[in-house]
Amino acid sequence: MLVFTEIEREFATGDRIQFTAGEKKLKVANRDFATIVKLEDGKMTVELDGKAKRRVTFDTEKFRQFDHGYALTSHSSQGLTAGRVLANIDTDSSRSLINSRLAYVAISRASEDARIYTNNAETLGQRLATNISKTAAVDFRPSSTTEQTREAVDAFRSNEPAKATELLQKQERVYEYANPDHRIAAVALDYTVRPDRAVVVAPNSAERKELTQLIRAELQAQGKISAESHSIPVLVEQKYSNPKLAASYSPGDQIHYRTGSPSIEGIPHDSAATVLSTNAKKNLLTIETRDGEQVSYNPIQLRQQTKQSTVYQEGELDLAVGERITFTRPDRENRIRSGDFATLEKVGDNNALTVRTDNGREVTLDAEKAKHIDYGYTVERAKRLSADRIVLTGDSAQLAEQQAALTKLNPKV
Numbered sequence: 001m002l003v004f005t006e007i008e009r010e011f012a013t014g015d016r017i018q019f020t021a022g023e024k025k026l027k028v029a030n031r032d033f034a035t036i037v038k039l040e041d042g043k044m045t046v047e048l049d050g051k052a053k054r055r056v057t058f059d060t061e062k063f064r065q066f067d068h069g070y071a072l073t074s075h076s077s078q079g080l081t082a083g084r085v086l087a088n089i090d091t092d093s094s095r096s097l098i099n100s101r102l103a104y105v106a107i108s109r110a111s112e113d114a115r116i117y118t119n120n121a122e123t124l125g126q127r128l129a130t131n132i133s134k135t136a137a138v139d140f141r142p143s144s145t146t147e148q149t150r151e152a153v154d155a156f157r158s159n160e161p162a163k164a165t166e167l168l169q170k171q172e173r174v175y176e177y178a179n180p181d182h183r184i185a186a187v188a189l190d191y192t193v194r195p196d197r198a199v200v201v202a203p204n205s206a207e208r209k210e211l212t213q214l215i216r217a218e219l220q221a222q223g224k225i226s227a228e229s230h231s232i233p234v235l236v237e238q239k240y241s242n243p244k245l246a247a248s249y250s251p252g253d254q255i256h257y258r259t260g261s262p263s264i265e266g267i268p269h270d271s272a273a274t275v276l277s278t279n280a281k282k283n284l285l286t287i288e289t290r291d292g293e294q295v296s297y298n299p300i301q302l303r304q305q306t307k308q309s310t311v312y313q314e315g316e317l318d319l320a321v322g323e324r325i326t327f328t329r330p331d332r333e334n335r336i337r338s339g340d341f342a343t344l345e346k347v348g349d350n351n352a353l354t355v356r357t358d359n360g361r362e363v364t365l366d367a368e369k370a371k372h373i374d375y376g377y378t379v380e381r382a383k384r385l386s387a388d389r390i391v392l393t394g395d396s397a398q399l400a401e402q403q404a405a406l407t408k409l410n411p412k413v
Contacts, residue, residue, distance in 0.1 A: 009068065011036060017046060021065035022231070026056045029229055029318065033069050050227065180207070187393045188214035191377065195219060195324075197358060197388035199341070200378040207393070208378040215377045216323075225322035230347045232319050235312035235371045237328060243311065244300045247280040250313070255287065258308040265297050267305065317375065319344055324376035325355065331372075334363045341376045341387070358386065 034046035253275040260267035273287040346354035
């Protein structure tokens with residue numbers, strides 16, 4: 001959820017602005033920069049940054065999510081590339097604000113010139129390198145041989161985690177960071193150095209989201225994925241703690257039934273329906289099937305149907321050509337399993353996607369099938385992964401919980 005506060009700003013022709021929210025009709029993304037070229041009758045015409053130099057005009061009373069674009073936080077600079085970057089860094093600020101991650105995010109945006117303005121040049125280097133007791137830098141040297149990697153993976157598969165970890169440490173593949181921020185930045189950098197058929201295993205959902213944002217931003221800055229994004233509607237699976245309670249659901253939820261109740265409730269097998277309303281007191285769900293039929297039922301009474309159903313909510317992904325994606329639902333027609341990876345090659349009409357799976361097949365997904373995808377940079381668990389390079393991140397307890405999944409890794413990774 002985004003929360004905005006209404007304030008006043010003065011703008012003039014030639015001013016730089018930055019959008020603080022996306023607008024589909026204008027094809028403007030959050031954090032896009034532009035220059036004002038015309039102000040007239042309550043409307044603003046701006047020229048967006050980029051090679052195309054596209055101009056858009058909008059009513060400033062109807063669309064007000066923009067601000068001056070002269071200065072921004074290092075967090076907001078993710079994904080941006082500028083000819084010159086001028087960084088204001090106060091070494092007396094909190095250690096959580098001044099560290100190596102700030103240097104990575106902010107200064108690495110510059111393509112031609114980078115300058116730092118600080119209150120203390122003498123201690124600046126030490127503050128930006130603030131890392132960390134018991135830490136090692138990311139090793140960018142050529143990796144160990146495939147045979148050495150397989151030896152460690154085989155140890156995990158043989159249920160010998162201590163031996164496997166020792167092997168990885170000897171190969172300088174284990175990096176310890178006391179500060180989670182530094183670890184996240186290091187993982188993002190490591191991924192983007194060799195992104196082909198790589199995946200990050202991160203048990204924490206907030207970290208997965210941040211890692212995806214950092215990785216995509218850097219890949220776009222490097223030109224490895226297109227700078228032009230397309231907003232694609234997707235379905236996001238919901239993990240309700242008690243799906244037998246009608247109060248768990250919300251109007252608009254889409255329920256996909258593997259096993260229906262065609263004779264009693266009129267719910268076909270292998271079908272989908274949309275939740276229209278819920279009645280917590282009577283524990284009733286009212287749904288509308290794809291055929292337009294309205295059905296009310298108690299999810300406790302349809303125990304089998306409820307147990308074998310999957311609930312989704314509508315969402316959106318900003319996708320660019322070159323993007324790594326993963327499938328969140330099997331597609332028998334295209335021989336795709338849930339969890340398979342692919343690379344986006346084309347965004348067509350009506351949100352159809354052309355992708356190349358990791359086994360080399362080109363597949364076209366219509367708008368309906370394209371709803372069952374997600375970004376393919378991070379996953380929660382190592383289970384059933386097939387990738388050339390796997391990076392695990394998390395605290396020691398979280399990584400220990402991955403042991404069962406690590407024993408099932410493909411020995412060729």
